[in-house]
Every structure is written in C-alpha cells, then in structure tokens.
Amino acid sequence: MIKLFKRIDKRYIPSLLAILLLTFGQSVAQLYMPNLNGDIIDKGVMAGDTDYILRTGGLMLLVSLGGMVCAILGSFLAAKVSMGFGRDLRRGIFTQASSYSLKEFDKLGTATLITRNTNDVTQIQNLGFMLLRMMLMAPMMLIGGIVLAVSKDAVLSLIIVAVIPVLALIIWLVGRSTIPLFQAMQRKIDKLNQVLREKLMGIRVIRAFNRDDAEKERFDSANTDLTKTAIKVNRILAIFMPLVMLIFNLIMLGVVWFGAVRIDAGAMEVGQLQAFLQYIMQIMFSVMMVAMMFIMLPRAQASADRINEVFALETELLDPDAPKAPEKTGKVVFDHVSFGYTNAEELALTDISFEAAPGETVAIIGSTGSGKSTLANLIPRFYDVTDGRILVDGVDVREFKKEELRKRISFVPQKALLFTGTIADNIRYGKEDATDEEVQNAARIAQASDFIDEMTDGYNSMISQGGSNLSGGQKQRLTIARALVRRPEIYIFDDNFSALDFKTDAKLRAALKDEVKGATVFMVAQRVSTVMDADKIIVLDEGRVAGMGTHRELLKSCDIYREIVASQLSEEELA
Incomplete structure (x- = not known):
C-alpha cells in the first residue's frame, strides 16, 4: 500500500x-x-x-x-x-x-x-x-x-x-x-x-x-x-x-x-x-x-x-539504448529463427530461414497450428524470437525503436477488428492525416467501396462496437483498406481473405498488385488459390519449413504442398 x-x-x-x-x-x-x-x-x-x-x-x-x-x-x-x-x-x-x-x-x-x-x-x-x-x-x-x-x-x-x-x-x-x-x-x-x-x-x-x-x-x-x-x-x-x-x-x-x-x-x-x-x-x-x-x-x-x-511487470520488448533507423527498403530476413511461447512444451517455430526482397510477395501456407500466424507476429516484434534473428532493412528488429519499426509495417490481423466510429475513421486509423481521396482509393482497392457507397451515409456511416453491424467479409475488407492507406514498405496479411468469396478474393489480389508494387508483402493463407501466384511460397509443417519455392516448384518437390493443393483443387485445375 x-x-x-x-x-x-x-x-x-x-x-x-x-x-x-x-x-x-x-x-x-x-x-x-x-x-x-x-x-x-x-x-x-x-x-x-x-x-x-x-x-x-x-x-x-x-x-x-x-x-x-x-x-x-x-x-x-x-x-x-x-x-x-x-x-x-x-x-x-x-x-x-x-x-x-x-x-x-x-x-x-x-x-x-x-x-x-x-x-x-x-x-x-x-x-x-x-x-x-x-x-x-x-x-x-x-x-x-x-x-x-x-x-x-x-x-x-x-x-x-x-x-x-x-x-x-x-x-x-x-x-x-x-x-x-x-x-x-x-x-x-x-x-x-x-x-x-x-x-x-x-x-x-x-x-x-x-x-x-x-x-x-x-x-x-x-x-x-x-x-x-x-x-x-x-x-x-x-x-x-x-x-x-x-x-x-x-x-x-x-x-x-x-x-x-x-x-x-x-x-x-x-x-x-x-x-x-x-x-x-x-x-x-x-x-x-x-x-x-x-x-x-x-x-x-x-x-x-x-x-x-x-x-x-515490465515488458521484455524494450527499446534499445541506441536505436537504429536505416533507410526504408522493406527487405526482411529470417536468420535461423526459433520461437516458443512461455511455458510451452515445444517450440512453435524451429530454425526458420528465408529472405523477402522489396517488390516480392511471400506466401505462408500450412495446416492449422503449423505456426503461420506466429511467424507473422514476429516481424512487427509482437514477440521476441527465442533463437536467431529477424532483420528488417539489414537491422535486427530488436535494435529498432518499436515505434520506428512498426511505421514500416502495415499489419492486418487474422481477426478483423474495427473500432466504434465512422468507416472513414476506421480506415484513417492506419494513417491519421489521410485525405478523403486516399481513404476512398484504399477502400476501392480493398473492394470495399461498393458496399460503402450503398450505405446511407457512405464513408460517414457508423460502425458499432466490434463491427457487429457488418458481415465478416466487409470487416476484413475494411481492415485491409486500413492497412493500404498507410502505404508502408512491408505488408503483412494474416489470413485475411478467408471470409471473401473467390471472385472478390481474385479481384482484391489483382488490385493489390499495382498498389503494393515495390513493397514486401507477406500473405498468410489457407487457400491455395490465394497464394499460388506469389513469388515465394513457404510451406510450414509443425513449425518447420517443409518446402520453399514457387507454386510449380513446390508441386514437384514438396509432398505436403501437393497434399494441400490436391485437397482444394480439382484435377483439371491442378493440371
């Protein structure tokens, strides 16, 4: 006391x-x-x-x-x-x-x-x-x-x-x-x-x-x-x-x-x-x-x-005494990264190594519990790695100020989270000083402009607590628009296309190509159709890399990827 x-x-x-x-x-x-x-x-x-x-x-x-x-x-x-x-x-x-x-x-x-x-x-x-x-x-x-x-x-x-x-x-x-x-x-x-x-x-x-x-x-x-x-x-x-x-x-x-x-x-x-x-x-x-x-x-x-x-209770994710702020390029490197949750019996990720260059789309796919979202959470330093290191623009993420690191990243979480307020306010959460044109452009690319325009007050329409007055797909598209309006060097989409129909999914990915050109994109997904056009696909199995390459390369070299593809695509599509 x-x-x-x-x-x-x-x-x-x-x-x-x-x-x-x-x-x-x-x-x-x-x-x-x-x-x-x-x-x-x-x-x-x-x-x-x-x-x-x-x-x-x-x-x-x-x-x-x-x-x-x-x-x-x-x-x-x-x-x-x-x-x-x-x-x-x-x-x-x-x-x-x-x-x-x-x-x-x-x-x-x-x-x-x-x-x-x-x-x-x-x-x-x-x-x-x-x-x-x-x-x-x-x-x-x-x-x-x-x-x-x-x-x-x-x-x-x-x-x-x-x-x-x-x-x-x-x-x-x-x-x-x-x-x-x-x-x-x-x-x-x-x-x-x-x-x-x-x-x-x-x-x-x-x-x-x-x-x-x-x-x-x-x-x-x-x-x-x-x-x-x-x-x-x-x-x-x-x-x-x-x-x-x-x-x-x-x-x-x-x-x-x-x-x-x-x-x-x-x-x-x-x-x-x-x-x-x-x-x-x-x-x-x-x-x-x-x-x-x-x-x-x-x-x-x-x-x-x-x-x-x-x-x-002090956080373990402390800012360094002499933080670094290198030139923004968007390059991300995983160097023998392992990670385990507190009190967990086994590591969630083991010896993960790969590079993601600017302008490259890296897709992460695997079964439920394979560590896909865990890997995505390590880039913005929501958790610190247990072993190894993650480099952003050539610097270990632990040597950044957290605020400086996260300015370079737009993160769309797996669970679509919206705040009480207008649609415009929720999109501007990604960039506080975004103009009306920037807000509308982000909504258009995220395939959200159609349902927004149909609402009585348009972008000034109110969103109730947790977005309960919107469908799951509408909420996901707004969270994607919130990430796009920021225009960072790194985008992380953590399984955000699951509530979209195949047509909207395809349109959204096509619109994203021009918008995120030059940025590094991480796309966590369950659908093969969402990741098959990625420049690099990482297949995770029980926290380990089971395969890495393009869609065609993995079909030849990775049994687990072939199983995932076979479970989702017909023989005609697979051919």
Missing part, C-alpha cells in the same frame, strides 16, 4: 497540507465544544447566570460554524485528491499495459487488467478518501479526547485505559481474518469478469450451439463462488460492529455509574461529567473510525498488491 501511495503526484502536496490544517481546525473545534458545554452547565445553569449562558452559547455557535467550514473544505479537497490519484492510477495502469508485449498480455489476461483498472482502483480511491478524512482526524480526536478527559477526571479515565487495548485486539483479529478473504474476492471478481466477457463476446457461437444453459451454469458457478466469499467476509464484519457498539455502551454505562458516585462524593461536578461523557464519545468515535479503516484496509491492500503487480 505504501509503495502505491508513493506514486502520488507532487502537485497534490499543497492540497494535502491544506487538508491537514483543515482537519486540525475541525478537530480543535469538536474538542473545544464539550468544554464549553460543561462550563454552561456549571457556571451558567447551576449559577443562574443568563448572560454567561448567552455569551458561551454564542461562542459555541461560532466554533461550530468554524468546524463546519473546515469539514466542508477538507472533504472537498480530500475528494479532489483521492479522485485525482485514482485517475492517475488508471492512466498509469493503461500506459503500463499499453507497453506490454503479447507475452505479458498472455500472462495476465484481459479480464484481470480490466478489473484492476476499474474495481481495484476504486477500492484505492475510497481508502484514500477515508485516510484523508478519518485517518487524519482519528488520531487528533483520540489523543485530544484522552488528554481532555484526563484533565476533567483522571480517576474516571482509567476506564478508557482498560478498554482501548481490548478494542485494538478485536480490530487486529478482524483484519487478520479478512485480508485473505478480500484477496480471494478480487481474484473471483476477475473470474466473474472473464466469464461475463466470454459470454458477451461469444454470444453468436453460444446461441448457434444452444449453449445458453451451460453458460448460465458457468456464470452462476463463478457468481456463487464470489457470493460465498463475500458472505463469509460480511459475517465477520457483522459480528465486529455490534461487538464494538456493545463495548462502547458498556463504557458509557460505566462512566455514568462511577461519575454519579464521584458527583455524590463531591469530587466532580455535573458539567464536568457531561463534558467527560462527550469526550468519551469522541474517543469512541475515533476508535470507530479506525475500525472502519481496518474494515476497508484489507480489501484495499489486496487491490494495491494487484495494481503493484501490473506496475512491476
């Missing part, structure tokens, strides 16, 4: 100092009130002095007004600081997560990152506000109340000395019991978010296979698990609060009892007992504030640990 609060920006220091002064002023006002009240009884009511009652009563109003102003301003500043700190934490988590490679995302997972940036930060915000308001006031009220209570009657104050250690022990036991449970709750919230996210994202698949009941059971199981833990925590807290109130009422009963005895013995006045009772209430109120803090602290501590874990 302390490690997390060290991240508070220095610009909040004046506000923190102001909160400290305002809290001190509010505490002084509240501690002064019982003394004035006792004086009114002893010196005003008992003596029948009306003027003294009016003067002291007016002073009490002024003190109350001052305390109220301090409380309002203190609460406002505390809210401003805690909410600002929460905003800074969210920004920090988002920035940190944005720097992660796919390896770190695979390690943490999307669901937990969402929870840590929302629920966990909210827990820290709430604790921060409570700390600035209650935790600052509680020690002042506790110490001040004890000192003033002792000044009124030292003998009667022994009751407080006897009870406070008991309360401290109860608070410690509750904190010890709830911290593991709150940590478990945050993990179970992660699980619940994961199930819910999968349910919402996979709604089409779930309904297509009539798995609604099964998904409801998954959600109910995760929800019930979280509920049981939450109930267990609240049972502990439900016992804790009445127990503290019972002790509080016993103290008040004891003070009234022994106070009456001392008044009867002439050792104490009625006003002093009244003031003493109010000081006891303030002391107990301070203890209650501390107790509330200890109720919130375990869950906030669990959240702080999870947030610190995000900040502590």
Whole structure:
C-alpha cells in the first residue's frame, strides 16, 4: 500500500497540507465544544447566570460554524485528491499495459487488467478518501479526547485505559481474518469478469450451439463462488460492529455509574461529567473510525498488491539504448529463427530461414497450428524470437525503436477488428492525416467501396462496437483498406481473405498488385488459390519449413504442398 501511495503526484502536496490544517481546525473545534458545554452547565445553569449562558452559547455557535467550514473544505479537497490519484492510477495502469508485449498480455489476461483498472482502483480511491478524512482526524480526536478527559477526571479515565487495548485486539483479529478473504474476492471478481466477457463476446457461437444453459451454469458457478466469499467476509464484519457498539455502551454505562458516585462524593461536578461523557464519545468515535479503516484496509491492500503487480511487470520488448533507423527498403530476413511461447512444451517455430526482397510477395501456407500466424507476429516484434534473428532493412528488429519499426509495417490481423466510429475513421486509423481521396482509393482497392457507397451515409456511416453491424467479409475488407492507406514498405496479411468469396478474393489480389508494387508483402493463407501466384511460397509443417519455392516448384518437390493443393483443387485445375 505504501509503495502505491508513493506514486502520488507532487502537485497534490499543497492540497494535502491544506487538508491537514483543515482537519486540525475541525478537530480543535469538536474538542473545544464539550468544554464549553460543561462550563454552561456549571457556571451558567447551576449559577443562574443568563448572560454567561448567552455569551458561551454564542461562542459555541461560532466554533461550530468554524468546524463546519473546515469539514466542508477538507472533504472537498480530500475528494479532489483521492479522485485525482485514482485517475492517475488508471492512466498509469493503461500506459503500463499499453507497453506490454503479447507475452505479458498472455500472462495476465484481459479480464484481470480490466478489473484492476476499474474495481481495484476504486477500492484505492475510497481508502484514500477515508485516510484523508478519518485517518487524519482519528488520531487528533483520540489523543485530544484522552488528554481532555484526563484533565476533567483522571480517576474516571482509567476506564478508557482498560478498554482501548481490548478494542485494538478485536480490530487486529478482524483484519487478520479478512485480508485473505478480500484477496480471494478480487481474484473471483476477475473470474466473474472473464466469464461475463466470454459470454458477451461469444454470444453468436453460444446461441448457434444452444449453449445458453451451460453458460448460465458457468456464470452462476463463478457468481456463487464470489457470493460465498463475500458472505463469509460480511459475517465477520457483522459480528465486529455490534461487538464494538456493545463495548462502547458498556463504557458509557460505566462512566455514568462511577461519575454519579464521584458527583455524590463531591469530587466532580455535573458539567464536568457531561463534558467527560462527550469526550468519551469522541474517543469512541475515533476508535470507530479506525475500525472502519481496518474494515476497508484489507480489501484495499489486496487491490494495491494487484495494481503493484501490473506496475512491476515490465515488458521484455524494450527499446534499445541506441536505436537504429536505416533507410526504408522493406527487405526482411529470417536468420535461423526459433520461437516458443512461455511455458510451452515445444517450440512453435524451429530454425526458420528465408529472405523477402522489396517488390516480392511471400506466401505462408500450412495446416492449422503449423505456426503461420506466429511467424507473422514476429516481424512487427509482437514477440521476441527465442533463437536467431529477424532483420528488417539489414537491422535486427530488436535494435529498432518499436515505434520506428512498426511505421514500416502495415499489419492486418487474422481477426478483423474495427473500432466504434465512422468507416472513414476506421480506415484513417492506419494513417491519421489521410485525405478523403486516399481513404476512398484504399477502400476501392480493398473492394470495399461498393458496399460503402450503398450505405446511407457512405464513408460517414457508423460502425458499432466490434463491427457487429457488418458481415465478416466487409470487416476484413475494411481492415485491409486500413492497412493500404498507410502505404508502408512491408505488408503483412494474416489470413485475411478467408471470409471473401473467390471472385472478390481474385479481384482484391489483382488490385493489390499495382498498389503494393515495390513493397514486401507477406500473405498468410489457407487457400491455395490465394497464394499460388506469389513469388515465394513457404510451406510450414509443425513449425518447420517443409518446402520453399514457387507454386510449380513446390508441386514437384514438396509432398505436403501437393497434399494441400490436391485437397482444394480439382484435377483439371491442378493440371
């Protein structure tokens, strides 16, 4: 927790100092009130002095007004600081997560990152506000109340000395019991978010296979698990609060009892007992504030640990101290490249070597799980190679700044991803300052202009979240247009023609030839018809190169390629 609060920006220091002064002023006002009240009884009511009652009563109003102003301003500043700190934490988590490679995302997972940036930060915000308001006031009220209570009657104050250690022990036991449970709750919230996210994202698949009941059971199981833990925590807290109130009422009963005895013995006045009772209430109120803090602290501590874990997890894909930026040509070389995912038993790619020259189209084909997409992900350095090296324009990709490397590449992922906004905005995602003519030209080459023109608002038509108002082929064509508008030196198409019919596929590849002339093109595909015109075809089998060459060369030399071709083309087409 302390490690997390060290991240508070220095610009909040004046506000923190102001909160400290305002809290001190509010505490002084509240501690002064019982003394004035006792004086009114002893010196005003008992003596029948009306003027003294009016003067002291007016002073009490002024003190109350001052305390109220301090409380309002203190609460406002505390809210401003805690909410600002929460905003800074969210920004920090988002920035940190944005720097992660796919390896770190695979390690943490999307669901937990969402929870840590929302629920966990909210827990820290709430604790921060409570700390600035209650935790600052509680020690002042506790110490001040004890000192003033002792000044009124030292003998009667022994009751407080006897009870406070008991309360401290109860608070410690509750904190010890709830911290593991709150940590478990945050993990179970992660699980619940994961199930819910999968349910919402996979709604089409779930309904297509009539798995609604099964998904409801998954959600109910995760929800019930979280509920049981939450109930267990609240049972502990439900016992804790009445127990503290019972002790509080016993103290008040004891003070009234022994106070009456001392008044009867002439050792104490009625006003002093009244003031003493109010000081006891303030002391107990301070203890209650501390107790509330200890109720919130375990869950906030669990959240702080999870947030610190995000900040502590550094990406392995660091920019070099002396990055290189060679002339842009688009040449790509794989030099004995091997790669394995974290905790995987086998390498995904083994000893891959080839060259791709500018103006050349390199197709990558193979069975499912052969490593095609993995190979494509290594070029823009989404992952770092395990062995070997990848050269772009003669320089190892690890010697580039990631931003500089990716400026040279247009990447079209296997899963077509669109953002909420207009069609033009989504195409301009590839080039922010693209003109209308460039946007329209990219859409025309990607064979997307026909369906765009048919839409009511054309290029200003809105795309819903995830492109759910478009077909799979329409989404793929827009993602291709987004890559084309950038006009880089290297294009990577990761199986982006699978949702297109053969006619559109052929038209798109024909239009691409002139558009990407001079650039290096990588085309991952399942269809033989998509790759057969490529300058170089790389056949992958279980992460290894099974063959390399043109379509005709591979038909003669590569059995695996012949099998793939025979499974897709007729004998006439094959001939």
